[in-house]
Amino acid sequence: MSSPAAPPILPEPPPAPEKTLRRLFLTLFLRGRGARGLNKQGAPKSIGRKLALTLVFYLLFGCMALYFVRQSVFALSVYLHAMTFVFLGMFVAASAGEILFNKEETDILLHRPITPKTMLWAKIRVLVEVSLWLAGAFNLVGLCVGFGAAGNWRFPLIHVVSTIMEALFCTGFVVLAYQLCLRWFGRERLDGLMTTVQVLVSVAMIAASQLLPRMIFRLDHVLNLTEASWWIGLLPPAWFAGLDDAVAGSLALNSWLLAAMGLAVTSVVLWLAFVKLARDYEVGLQTINETSSRRVKTRGGRRWLNKLVQLPPLSWWLRDPVTRASFLLTTAYLFRDRDVKLRVYPGIAPVLIIPFVFLLQDGRGSGHQPMGFGVPFSGLYLGMVPLLGLQLLQYSQQWQASDIFRLAPIHGPAPLCHGARRAVLCFLALPMFVLVAGVVWLLRGDLTQLLLFIPGLIALPVFALVPGVRGRGVPLSMPSDTAKSAGRGLSLIFVMFIALGLSALASVGWAQGWYWWLVLGEVVLAAIIYTAMRLVLAKARWPALN
């Protein structure tokens, strides 16, 4: 070792770290926080390329605005702002927790010559900046369409202003939600509480993104979509659409009222989030790593789960101790781990939404034909829940702890895969089946319709075995950052095609009287495939460590 030479002298006056922090948080946001396990080749080196791809996707999605070429400025603006609101809300809700309250960050940055307030501002700047890029890409086509619809240059200009306001509102609202939770419930409960809020917001946003375009396209037939509708004032996107319409569209008084409401609410939210409650953020950041003096209430939950696995039928199903341990581990992470919850629940939310969309369309389009395509498709499509759930459960921030599986005296990953599979079937797939079945019953008022779920229920064990068939479904064994780049598409497309094909056969079979023969055939085929897959899994050895 050679000795260090004379060090630099501390510069005077003190530096302004805002630029450095902005660059840091932007880099961390684009690359992801933890790159553990990534080798040099796998590291996301090109920030520009990743960002460009995202923006192209948003730009293409924004082309749906072409549908509004001949519609009013207000209708176009409601659509653009509603979709922007969904995208930005989802993005900010998903990113805010990690950006605002990162536990490791306190050890890295809080002893540097920067204040928590400077950090908060740098983070907010990054959130707003990225939100605006996304909003800009999504709204680009809409700007051109709006220019045509309004027939003047005022629309593009005012729409840019209203979109910036909307981005500020979304960011401010989410930051405010965090700060209020911190103030009212304390840092000990912040993590769990905000995880729940984030999951709910993400699920709601995904649901909205699936349902909203359908609603807007039909809205004119159901409700009179104008700036004069009383209920429109309850929807934040309408405030910003009102601003567009007031300046570049109808210039109506109601639009000015909506615009004024948007301006007022955005100002209040921003003042509360970034001025009034900024101190709560400082306190929260300082204490986020400290040991809680309160006891975390997990004993009750643990006891409930332990009792459950000792009772039939779970005690029969989980006779193997390794499978039972894997079941308990997977269930604990499904209910407790922030990272897993934020990946799994928003990940499977669209799977839940699609059956509802089909059920609603089925009900509306074929009221005189009670046995449509929607019910069997819903049942079969729910086969994606265990498939997707298990794939997402492979990733964890504590993936290195999974070395213990390889150290344990077990030949291969089969019992671990079975435990995880059974946990997902019990706590994800089954509740979803019950929920969708309840909706079918409510919509149709006929319990016999539920018989059309049987093909889905038969296929479920087979679908659930797919992730583990090559020994790849070991729970919590891969770095969470690799989840973003994992190729899950093929197996999902495969399930989708099977769902479509079998649903079509089931609905035709039901109508023509050979439905039960189809069920019998499916049982035989599923039993053969299931047995073969279990044999393959039983022989599987540990995959190579990369």
Add this chain to the structure above:
Amino acid sequence: MVISLDQLTKCYGEQTAVDALSLEIPAGQIVGFLGPNGAGKSTTLKMLTGMLEPTRGQASICGFDLRQQPIEVKRHVGFVPESGAVFESLTGLEYLEMVAALYGIPPNAARARIKQFIAFFDLSFETLTDKLLGAYSKGMRRKVVITSALLHNPPVVFFDEPLDGLDANAAVGFKALIQTLAREGKTIVYSSHILDVVERVCHRVIIIDKGKLLLDGKPDELVAAHQSGTLEKLFTQLTGGAELERRAEDFAKTFRP
């Protein structure tokens, strides 16, 4: 005095983590800051580095008041936290340049200084530029964290378990480095559970338990005064670890077939 604590207290709800701690540390001293797990060492270090706000009491670093001038305090301290946390998706060089920028060190000076540390720690520049910190070994990561604490040439440095992950050669080099830094007038506060290292390196030892000061003095004088033979034995006597050997023997018997 470079570091001065007066009745420094930190409470979390009803729990007192640091209880009216008062002490003074002059320039050029290496102080071993010891205590069992949960004694309040890390909380004290976090308060002294401006990461945590004290509940009560006063403290100053290099004449700057911890409450009134936290940014000035931070500019004059370096800190190696026990966690060794780094931003794993940055390369080593990106990370160190980011830290240098936060202290206002010009990019060229920062790069030159980083190269000196790389040479000292036997790291390759290619590793620092090409690999993300997430792919570093624990020891390499620790070297980067130590570099980031010393990059701005602080007069006071707090080390919380700095040798964790370092190999034997790096640990020897590091111990020599802090002794040299102390001779040049820097104040080093060294928190560790490796007591024989503390005994050899530190000029003074402070032992705390349950947030309260138990002992403060030169290691050899304390050992002699308590007739304990070694600092380790003195530490276990003071912190209720005297029964540990007998308990370990009893427990080991449970492994017999």
